[in-house]
Amino acid sequence: MLEDIKSKTCGELQAAFREWGLPAFRAKQVFRWLQQGVSSFDEMTNLPRELRARLAERYYIADAAVVRRQVSRLDGTVKYLLRLRDGEHVECVLMRYHHGLSICISTQVGCRMGCTFCATGKSGFSRNLTASEILSEVQAVQRDAGERISNIVLMGMGEPLDNYDSVLRFLQLVSCEEGLNIGMRHISLSTCGLVDRIERLAQEKLQLTLSVSLHAPNDEIRNQTMPVNRKWNVEALLNACRSYAETTGRRISFEYAMISGVNDSDDCARELASRLEGMLCHVNLIPVNDVTGNHYRKSSVERQKRFISILEKKGITATVRRTLGSDIDASCGQLRRRVEEEETAYAALREE
Numbered sequence: 001m002l003e004d005i006k007s008k009t010c011g012e013l014q015a016a017f018r019e020w021g022l023p024a025f026r027a028k029q030v031f032r033w034l035q036q037g038v039s040s041f042d043e044m045t046n047l048p049r050e051l052r053a054r055l056a057e058r059y060y061i062a063d064a065a066v067v068r069r070q071v072s073r074l075d076g077t078v079k080y081l082l083r084l085r086d087g088e089h090v091e092c093v094l095m096r097y098h099h100g101l102s103i104c105i106s107t108q109v110g111c112r113m114g115c116t117f118c119a120t121g122k123s124g125f126s127r128n129l130t131a132s133e134i135l136s137e138v139q140a141v142q143r144d145a146g147e148r149i150s151n152i153v154l155m156g157m158g159e160p161l162d163n164y165d166s167v168l169r170f171l172q173l174v175s176c177e178e179g180l181n182i183g184m185r186h187i188s189l190s191t192c193g194l195v196d197r198i199e200r201l202a203q204e205k206l207q208l209t210l211s212v213s214l215h216a217p218n219d220e221i222r223n224q225t226m227p228v229n230r231k232w233n234v235e236a237l238l239n240a241c242r243s244y245a246e247t248t249g250r251r252i253s254f255e256y257a258m259i260s261g262v263n264d265s266d267d268c269a270r271e272l273a274s275r276l277e278g279m280l281c282h283v284n285l286i287p288v289n290d291v292t293g294n295h296y297r298k299s300s301v302e303r304q305k306r307f308i309s310i311l312e313k314k315g316i317t318a319t320v321r322r323t324l325g326s327d328i329d330a331s332c333g334q335l336r337r338r339v340e341e342e343e344t345a346y347a348a349l350r351e352e
């Protein structure tokens, strides 16, 4: 079986090359090509032909191919569907902000967490992505956009901390100077609240922004929408967040999808405020997007404002997240489902 060369760090490549009796500069050359996003060893034109052939015998180069692109007419947000080597699909979204291009990427094909409001959770879990595949998402979209991507959010399909090792390896690759060189301060990672992994991540002391999908102020509500809460409840999660903020000195960003009549009452706002009191944090309210057929409705604008004002009165800063690409369903998990349904329909037609 061929090995995944693009998931290797520069140091690991150097060690592998040393075993072959090759100098470190050769490993660096290969590393740079991989970070630039080449898809074959033959493109590594500064390597001797024999070395290219030898590499191709032992390794493969992960890649992601753009198979669909939907552009929002409202704000230019682009949603991509990418195909991986084994035919699986993942989604990414490219957003343009005043400070540059930001990409939302996937870390798994599907997700095991089963949140009731989420399209990805609904369609089940297929597999983890490798570090090289996660990196390939950024490379493929940057190539397509023809412009440098400066910010990354790990908020696409999947639960990043359920694929911990590959995600950490990806972070190391994408932030390295010989590579895309996107610094940790320009990266956000979103989790549904895997407490043991949050504790582990705190020890890595990375400068990234940790976003926590809270979506409820108490266990009663959170148990209904997020099955993960039965393993680690709100208290356990908030304790881990508090200690994460203390260990890293970084402010936690709490995501809160506002669902009309479920988690958006004044009491919910008060309870949330009192539980977050004293923590280095910020609350991001997101009007829920009804994608799962569970009849969740967005809270009204008045409700959003009222919710924010209660939080702010108690000293918790909060904003309503600007929704980009609302005309193209730019939250992840939906395009893949549609395409797979189409493919199934197409396969059925061929079989007839």
Ligand code: SAH
Pocket (backbone or CB within 6 Å): 117, 118, 119, 154, 155, 156, 157, 158, 159, 160, 190, 191, 192, 211, 212, 213, 255, 257, 286, 287, 288, 289, 290, 291, 331
């Ligand atoms: N698994 C991670 C990251 C991917 S989901 C997590 O759950 O944090 C990215 C964000 O989108 C999360 O905050 C998630 O709760 C939110 N989300 C998922 N479905 C949504 C929907 N239908 N409406 C609004 N936000 C949603």
Ligand code: SF4
Pocket (backbone or CB within 6 Å): 111, 112, 113, 114, 115, 118, 119, 120, 121, 122, 156, 157, 158, 159, 191, 192, 213
């Ligand atoms: Fe998974 Fe996040 Fe969706 Fe929950 S919200 S099912 S954790 S991707």
